[in-house]
Every structure is written in structure tokens, then in C-alpha cells.
Amino acid sequence: MTDASIPEGGKVTKSLVQLDARTRRRNAAEARFRAYGLTAIVIGFFFLITLMVAIVGNGVGAFRQSFITVEVFLDPAKLDKNGARDIEDIKKVSTFGYAPLIQNALLEAVQAAQPDTPIKKAGDTKQLISASALAAVRDHVIANPEEIGQTVEFRLLAASRVDGYLKGRVKREDVVRDKNINVEHLDAADALLAAGTLTRSFNPEFVLGADASESRAEQAGMGVSMLGSFYMMLVVLALSLPIGVAASIYLEEFAPKNWFTDLIEVNISNLAAVPSIVFGILGLSVFIQFGGLPQSAPLVGGLVLTLMTLPRIIIPARAALKAVPPSIRDAALGVGASRTQTVFHHVLPLAAPGILTGLIIGLGQALGETAPLLLIGMVGFVATNLPDGFFAGFMTPNSAMPAQIYEWAKRADPAFYERAWGGIIILLVFLLIMNFAAIVLRRKFERRW
Amino acid sequence: MYDAPYTERTTAVTDVKISARDVQVYYGDNHAIKDVNVDIQDKTVTAFIGPSGCGKSTFLRCLNRMNDTIDICRVLGKIELDGEDIYDKRVDPVQLRAKVGMVFQKPNPFPKSIYDNIAYGPRIHGLAKNKAELDEIVEKSLRRGAIWDEVKDRLSEPGTGLSGGQQQRLCIARAVATEPEVLLMDEPCSALDPIATAQVEELIDELRANFSVVIVTHSMQQAARVSQKTAFFHLGNLVEYGETGKIFTNPEDPRTESYITGRIG
Numbered sequence: 001m002t003d004a005s006i007p008e009g010g011k012v013t014k015s016l017v018q019l020d021a022r023t024r025r026r027n028a029a030e031a032r033f034r035a036y037g038l039t040a041i042v043i044g045f046f047f048l049i050t051l052m053v054a055i056v057g058n059g060v061g062a063f064r065q066s067f068i069t070v071e072v073f074l075d076p077a078k079l080d081k082n083g084a085r086d087i088e089d090i091k092k093v094s095t096f097g098y099a100p101l102i103q104n105a106l107l108e109a110v111q112a113a114q115p116d117t118p119i120k121k122a123g124d125t126k127q128l129i130s131a132s133a134l135a136a137v138r139d140h141v142i143a144n145p146e147e148i149g150q151t152v153e154f155r156l157l158a159a160s161r162v163d164g165y166l167k168g169r170v171k172r173e174d175v176v177r178d179k180n181i182n183v184e185h186l187d188a189a190d191a192l193l194a195a196g197t198l199t200r201s202f203n204p205e206f207v208l209g210a211d212a213s214e215s216r217a218e219q220a221g222m223g224v225s226m227l228g229s230f231y232m233m234l235v236v237l238a239l240s241l242p243i244g245v246a247a248s249i250y251l252e253e254f255a256p257k258n259w260f261t262d263l264i265e266v267n268i269s270n271l272a273a274v275p276s277i278v279f280g281i282l283g284l285s286v287f288i289q290f291g292g293l294p295q296s297a298p299l300v301g302g303l304v305l306t307l308m309t310l311p312r313i314i315i316p317a318r319a320a321l322k323a324v325p326p327s328i329r330d331a332a333l334g335v336g337a338s339r340t341q342t343v344f345h346h347v348l349p350l351a352a353p354g355i356l357t358g359l360i361i362g363l364g365q366a367l368g369e370t371a372p373l374l375l376i377g378m379v380g381f382v383a384t385n386l387p388d389g390f391f392a393g394f395m396t397p398n399s400a401m402p403a404q405i406y407e408w409a410k411r412a413d414p415a416f417y418e419r420a421w422g423g424i425i426i427l428l429v430f431l432l433i434m435n436f437a438a439i440v441l442r443r444k445f446e447r448r449w
Numbered sequence: 450m451y452d453a454p455y456t457e458r459t460t461a462v463t464d465v466k467i468s469a470r471d472v473q474v475y476y477g478d479n480h481a482i483k484d485v486n487v488d489i490q491d492k493t494v495t496a497f498i499g500p501s502g503c504g505k506s507t508f509l510r511c512l513n514r515m516n517d518t519i520d521i522c523r524v525l526g527k528i529e530l531d532g533e534d535i536y537d538k539r540v541d542p543v544q545l546r547a548k549v550g551m552v553f554q555k556p557n558p559f560p561k562s563i564y565d566n567i568a569y570g571p572r573i574h575g576l577a578k579n580k581a582e583l584d585e586i587v588e589k590s591l592r593r594g595a596i597w598d599e600v601k602d603r604l605s606e607p608g609t610g611l612s613g614g615q616q617q618r619l620c621i622a623r624a625v626a627t628e629p630e631v632l633l634m635d636e637p638c639s640a641l642d643p644i645a646t647a648q649v650e651e652l653i654d655e656l657r658a659n660f661s662v663v664i665v666t667h668s669m670q671q672a673a674r675v676s677q678k679t680a681f682f683h684l685g686n687l688v689e690y691g692e693t694g695k696i697f698t699n700p701e702d703p704r705t706e707s708y709i710t711g712r713i714g
């Protein structure tokens with residue numbers, strides 16, 4: 001109103017069809033602001049797409065692995081000298097005893113595929129196959145001792161260099177200085193591929209298997225560290241849900257408003273901003289050094305992540321409780337409900353979607369947390385053994401998905417680099433599932449309104 | 450509602466339901482209610498009138514101890530319900546509120562079904578032994594709330610889906626479901642349109658048969674229409690209390706007169 005100036009005559013004669021300067025300026029400002037917003041979204045979207053393309057492009061390779069199918073003659077002279085088929089005797093033969101059998105079979109396969117191969121000695125084929133193949137064959141024989149003396153077909157992991165060659169990671173010109181493989185092996189690999197002996201397919205072991213030593217990239221998998229993450233999430237959920245919700249309810253619905261509760265409130269906000277590594281060192285000194293819990297145990301990791309997650313759950317939970325209209329509390333108190341009944345019958349159900357969303361986002365953050373885990377010994381290379389039982393899983397040394405990814409990313413062999421990206425895909429899938437669950441739960445509970 | 454004009458109206462029943470003596474209420478340092486003495490009678494509609502901020506709601510909330518939920522609120526003096534001090538240490542406010550029901554300014558049904566809105570109070574107070582009894586209570590309360598006919602076919606629908614006037618009558622039905630002896634209403638019609646207001650006023654008059662009703666209102670016409678007794682509050686003081694007819698035609702205090710005639714308020 002203040003900017004409307006009435007001309008001398010007292011009568012306003014401006015046409016509505018003609019925009020005045022002020023309106024034009026206002027519209028221009030609005031258009032500019034919309035353009036900024038749109039640009040920001042486009043930039044954000046561009047980075048998201050770049051990220052996705054990079055992750056998927058680098059990571060999908062990890063899910064496919066090269067395998068060599070060979071017919072191994074399980075020579076009784078080597079595997080069971082006494083001929084008694086006594087399982088104890090068979091177990092005495094170490095993986096070294098299996099090496100010649102597998103290498104002979106490989107040499108046959110190579111010579112069949114490429115008659116003019118320069119590889120003449122059986123021992124020279126070992127670069128083609130994963131070091132894990134020996135154990136794989138031995139395990140099979142111990143499980144099926146009656147097959148000794150027969151020729152059995154095995155599908156064995158190809159060596160990481162061979163796999164890398166097929167994926168384009170290992171180039172012929174690089175191989176000259178590589179102790180682990182020679183050009184003739186690459187030729188043999190090409191021939192085996194053409195003959196169908198060397199195949200590439202989805203490798204479930206990458207998702208389900210354990211981490212492997214630095215020299216066996218082809219064998220490494222996420223399975224065990226995934227289990228470590230699972231156990232930690234169980235601990236975080238079991239502790240932070242009841243503690244977080246109870247604390248929020250108490251602070252929001254019961255606690256008197258005084259300097260002490262103000263102090264608590266400020267501290268909760270501050271705790272949410274404390275760097276996670278601080279919680280790691282706290283966990284190291286409190287749970288491991290003082291409390292005597294074992295290192296690398298998912299239980300300790302879960303406790304540390306609970307400390308970190310609690311304030312991040314309490315803050316949205318309190319906001320959700322605060323958002324419940326006070327008239328609902330009045331209504332319940334008015335018909336003679338106690339405060340506790342008011343909270344549990346009316347306020348909490350209405351706050352549940354907000355609390356659950358906060359909880360799942362908190363869990364998602366905990367799932368992706370690495371730094372505190374490194375401090376309490378949940379480093380990647382620990383994730384090599386499956387626990388003996390469900391409850392043992394809380395104490396068996398383990399790692400977690402992000403720590404496993406970090407471990408792979410810092411290993412020298414580029415084959416691990418691919419696995420790190422693959423691991424990120426798995427981690428992201430879990431985070432997406434959790435966020436999706438948050439949305440579904442939210443929808444489900446919101447219908448009550 | 451009434452055939453007799455309000456000037457000739459008198460209350461038949463005179464036994465005292467609630468008696469307040471020297472009641473003081475403080476919000477921190479703010480002295481919101483000063484030296485209030487009042488006897489509220491059974492089976493009577495008592496109206497609290499007065500300008501905004503004079504403490505009507507505050508005093509009403511003392512009568513079922515809803516003020517307990519406000520940290521900074523302090524209540525001094527004595528308030529007796531049927532001769533028992535409701536601020537006695539042994540009194541559980543939860544039990545008190547089952548006896549002294551409350552209806553709020555803004556309709557506030559629970560975000561649950563119509564049935565559950567009514568059934569909630571009886572459930573937590575254990576008033577029904579089984580489903581059939583509960584059904585009976587729900588029907589009776591909805592009938593007392595004069596809303597049964599409108600909702601009997603959709604008891605499982607959310608109470609929040611009703612119109613404003615229906616919601617308020619649902620809230621009244623919810624309040625009577627716990628079989629209270631006193632019903633407190635804080636401006637129950639201020640969020641309603643004239644037709645809904647008329648329905649609620651009619652309902653209040655019917656409730657008088659079974660309950661002692663205390664209603665806060667900013668509308669003098671409403672007080673004149675529904676009440677037998679009127680209390681006029683001004684700046685935290687109870688200025689005048691008496692028969693509605695007398696207050697509106699022949700007030701004793703000049704402040705009451707100014708308010709009635711529209712000079713303050």
C-alpha cells in the first residue's frame with residue numbers, strides 16, 4: 001500500500017494490461033530465483049548421475065569372475081598312499097599334494113586348446129589358476145573320499161591376473177615386468193576362452209564369501225563383513241531404539257524445564273555433532289581397555305555406534321513428539337488418562353512415523369560409519385571367518401562393510417580396487433533398502449491420522 | 450429452549466457440588482486468580498463470563514486440576530468437590546478427572562475411530578466388563594451427545610473426519626462416557642458456526658438433568674441462553690456471582706454493568 005502513489009487528479013488511470021516497472025522488476029526477480037533453484041537442482045542431479053555411473057561402471061566387474069573348468073584326476077597314489085580310504089590319512093595330504101594333480105589337468109586343457117603353446121611344464125600353469133583352487137579341490141575330496149581314483153570336473157577360480165586380462169585391467173605390455181604372469185599365459189587364456197574352458201559368470205562368493213589375503217583378490221568377498229555389519233546393527237537397534245525413545249519421551253513429556261534439562265538438551269545437540277572417530281577412541285578406552293571386551297568384536301562396534309547414533313535418534317524423536325498437537329494431550333488427560341497412558345496411547349503412536357524415520361536414518365549412518373571401527377580393531381582383513389553360531393557372531397572378530405571397502409581400496413593390487421567399488425554397490429543397496437523401509441513405515445503409520 | 454424469560458428463571462436444586470474458598474492462582478509471578486470464592490450447584494449450568502484474559506479458563510482448569518500439567522502454575526486455597534478437598538495430597542488427579550470431565554475450546558477428537566473416541570475413557574477406567582457393555586456405553590454416550598443418529602452407521606470411521614460441530618458433540622459424548630458428575634466446558638462453541646452452536650447449546654441444557662455443568666463463554670447471549678447461574682470475572686477477581694437473570698438485568702457491581710452493557714471487555 002505504501003508504494004501506491006496517487007496522481008494529482010486523484011484518479012488512477014493505469015491499465016491492468018500494461019505491467020508497471022515495479023511489477024516487471026518483481027517478476028524478473030522471481031524468474032531469476034527460479035532459475036537459480038533449477039540450476040542448483042540440475043548441478044546436484046549431474047553429480048548424482050556422475051557418482052552412480054562411476055560406482056556402477058567401476059563396481060559391476062567385481063560381481064563377475066573368471067572360472068576355469070578342468071578335469072582333475074584324483075590320483076590315489078598321491079591322495080591316499082595306503083589305499084585304505086581312511087579319512088584321517090586323506091586329511092594328512094596338504095594342499096601342496098594337490099598342486100601337481102591340478103596343474104597336470106590344467107596343462108592338458110591348455111594343450112588341448114592351444115596345441116602350439118610354449119607352456120610345457122605342468123608347474124608353469126599355476127599362474128593361470130587362483131591359489132585358492134588347491135584348497136577348493138582338497139575340501140571336495142575330503143567331503144567325497146569315494147571319488148578318489150576318478151576324474152572329476154572342477155570349476156576353479158582363475159588367477160586374478162587372468163581375470164584382469166579378460167576385464168581389460170591387465171594389458172599385454174604391462175605383463176613384461178610382472179612376476180605373476182607371462183605373455184604365454186595370456187595367450188593360453190585367450191585359447192582357453194575360445195575353447196570354452198575359461199568362462200566368466202556371476203560370482204556369488206563376492207557377495208557371500210570372506211575376505212582373502214592380499215595375493216588372492218579373486219577370492220575376496222563381502223559376506224563376512226556384511227555379517228559383521230548385521231551384528232552391529234542388531235546391537236545398535238536393540239540399544240538405541242529403547243534408550244533413544246525412552247530418553248526422548250522423558251525429556252519431552254515428563255522432565256521439568258530447568259537449567260539441568262536445558263544442559264542435557266544442549267549436550268545432546270553437541271554430541272550429535274561430535275566426529276565419529278571420537279566415539280571410536282572412547283569405545284577403545286571404555287569398552288576394550290577398561291571393560292575388557294575383546295577387540296574387533298561386533299558387540300563393541302555396536303556399542304560404539306550406539307553411542308554415536310543415540311543423539312541422532314533422540315533429536316528427531318523429540319521433534320516428532322513435540323509436533324504432536326497439545327490438544328491431543330489435553331483430550332486424553334481430560335478423560336482421566338494418566339500421563340503415561342496419554343503418552344503411550346496417544347502421543348507415541350502419532351509420533352511413531354517421525355521417530356521411525358529418525359531411527360532408520362540413524363541406523364543408515366551407523367551402517368556407513370568407518371572411522372570408529374578402525375580404532376577398535378574392526379579392520380577389513382579381520383573378516384575372514386564365519387562365526388560358529390548365531391550368538392558367537394557378536395564376539396567373533398569381524399569387520400564391517402565400509403571398513404572392508406576401505407581395506408580393499410588401500411591394497412596395492414588393482415584387482416582389489418574393483419572390489420572396493422563393488423563393495424560400495426552392496427553398501428548402497430543396503431542403504432537404499434533401509435531408506436525405502438523408512439518410507440514404507442512412514443506411510444503405514446501415517447494412515448492413522 | 451426455555452419458555453420462561455431468563456429474568457424469571459430460578460434454580461430448583463440448591464445443593465452445592467463444588468465449593469471454592471480463597472483460591473489464588475499464580476503463573477510464576479503472574480497472579481492470575483485472586484481470592485475467588487464460589488459455590489457451584491449440582492444439576493445446574495453455571496456460566497463464567499468476563500473479558501479475555503481475566504482468568505476464566507484458569508479457574509475452570511483448577512476444578513479438574515488440569516493446571517497440574519503446567520509447570521509454572523501454582524494453586525492456593527481450597528476447592529472441594531462434594532466436601533472433599535480436590536487438592537488433598539491423597540487425591541489422584543486422574544481419578545478426579547474421571548469425575549470432572551472437560552470439553553475444550555477447539556474440538557479435539559483423538560485421531561481414532563468414532564467408537565474408540567468414546568470407548569477410550571470407559572476402557573481406561575474399567576467401566577465395561579465386556580464388549581457388549583462397552584457398546585452400550587458408546588451408544589448411550591453418543592445419544593447423550595446428541596450425535597448418535599448422525600454417526601451410528603459409521604462408528605469405525607475416524608472422528609477427525611466429522612464436521613466441527615459434530616466433532617464438538619463427539620467430544621462432549623466422550624466426556625460424558627466416563628460418567629462424570631461435573632462437566633467443564635471452555636468456550637465449547639467458539640470454533641463453531643451458529644447452527645452447530647445452537648445444537649450444542651441445546652445439548653448443554655439437556656445435560657443439566659444429569660450433570661453439574663460449568664461453561665466458560667465470551668458470549669453474553671450464550672450465557673443468558675444456557676445458564677442458571679453466572680459468574681463475572683474481571684482481572685482475576687470474581688466480581689459478581691448469582692442468578693443469571695439477576696446478573697443480566699440488575700447487576701450489583703458497576704464493573705459487571707459496564708461489561709454487560711458493552712463498555713468494558
Ligand SMILES: Nc1ncnc2c1ncn2[C@@H]1O[C@H](COP(=O)(O)OP(=O)(O)O)[C@@H](O)[C@H]1O
Nearest residue numbers: 476479481500501502503504505506507508519
Ligand atoms: N499456560 C499459561 N502460562 C502462563 N500464563 C498463563 C497461562 N495460561 C493463562 N495465563 C495467564 O493467565 C491469565 C488468565 O488467562 P486465561 O485464564 O486464559 O483467561 P481467559 O480464559 O479468561 O481468557 C492471563 O493473564 C494469561 O496470560
Ligand SMILES: [Mg+2]
Nearest residue numbers: 505506507635
Ligand atoms: Mg480462555
